Amino acid sequence: MQALKPRNRTGGALRMPRTVAALMLREMATSYGRSPGGYLWAIAEPAAALALLSVIFSTAFAAPSVGVNFPLFYATGYLPFMLFNDVGNKMATSIRFSKQLLAYPVVTFLDALVARFLLNLLTQATVMIIVFTAILMIFDTRAVLHMPSILASVAMAAGLGLGVGTLNCYLMTAFPAWERSWQIATRPLFLISGIFFIYDDIPSPVREILWYNPLMHVVGMMRRGFYGFYHANYVSPLYVTCIALATLALGLLLLRRHQRALLQD
Template sequence: MIDPILTKLALRRARKHVNPRIVMRSRQTSQTSMIAGFAPGATPSLREEFAAFVAGARTASRVVGALFLREMKTRFGRSRIGYLWAVLEPISHVAVMSFVYWAINRRAPVGDNVILFFVTGVLPYFLFQKTAQHLGGAIRGNHLVLRMPLVTGLDLVVARALLEAATWVAVVLLIFGFLILSGRAALPEQPLVCALAAFVTFAFGFGVGTINAVLMTVWKSWVLIYPMLTRPLYHFSAIFFFIDRIPANLRDWLSWNPLTHAVGWFRVGYVEAYGSVTLDPAYLIKWTVGAVIIGLCMERAAQRAVQSG
């Protein structure tokens, strides 16, 4: 649901201390000299170019900040149930599988902590899945916001992506904080590896989400097609099993799934014993770079169609 009053107030603040002509120049670099106010034929100095870039970046950050606050209000509203569900959803998945393993008297796939194994698989998967899914509706559901000055489709995508990242970080801190304080888990053995794996996984979700945002705007059927195509990934991303302990021919097929490497990379950062011979972070990075480049190019190419709705 769109809240035009909140958005107008926030964007009005964002525009207070900025020259619209400079903003246009920073967003349309091909017309730098004319929009910045230089005389026809004049060449701006490097300092003026940099100043215009900084002014445009500050304006974009204010716009994204205002949209971020609006997204937070729209997503969670004034009720705390939305925040609670963000925490309960991954916990429910872990709880169900932990109960199944307990009921059939099975041990953890690796080590003796089945909860930690499942948590380190569910969280990175949810980071990608929620980011890619929710970014898909960033443009399609905000055409009225796009009619406001200074707002672009990419601003909407970035604002929603930042909200997904902030939500995921809060959920991670709550879940791991509880596990560590209750004695059910230790501190991560390589926290920087966990952070890097999470960042690349988020960037992969951002790239796929940007592609979804464009496709769901120009091709309405993609809203139904994308979930059907990606739903099997939940079962084939090594969330609830250890990929090295399945038959080699099946392992080779699953290794083509970039999310398998995202889950494995995050896991090995938390517990080195979760290391896998099939883990290839470079493979995930290649998918991430490709998805981000394709997504940004598609958003740029479809800008007119996106703006017109």
């Protein structure tokens, strides 16, 4: 009786990291390779846009609702919002972007999702570090940093983008009209997610409604991390986590069940 040969698990264990790394490099080359500065432009563009908008809005909002420096107040709202928005939008088009590669058995839709999530999370995290460092060095913000709250806000925004983006990856691939509908439906989020105001300044009837916007919690947690006196008691990480996990689970279930039909369309 022949002895059974041990299975080579090393190759299987390394397959996904190698595939994800290759997909990330491919996206960096295809998406940013032709632009001036290459991938660096993906970091410089949002940082420059935030700096310009800070100058423009600071003329209209001289005194922020929290703190003494408007650029910091605006950045603590804008950057976590953009983290969610960029991760969610990029993940929503993961299958469409890597559709040709998904025809190969070695590449799965999960690889495409993970690659896009990691690349855009790293990009937005780098933008955050650069912008916040510049603001703290240039201005007298009197900020008292609380890193656990800052990291919690980043995790909440990333998790929400991961979940919503995964669900939208199925919906936008299966129903192309959903992409335009989603863009129209979510445009008001920029105005109702606490970027220009704080939760406590909203009148009571509207405040209870806006509590259900998970981005209000993400922004509130970020501001808690920069303003030691701002407690943001309304923030519920559990609520945001439940939404992120529910949308992620539903999106993965739909993608796995309908992946063949999605790739054949």
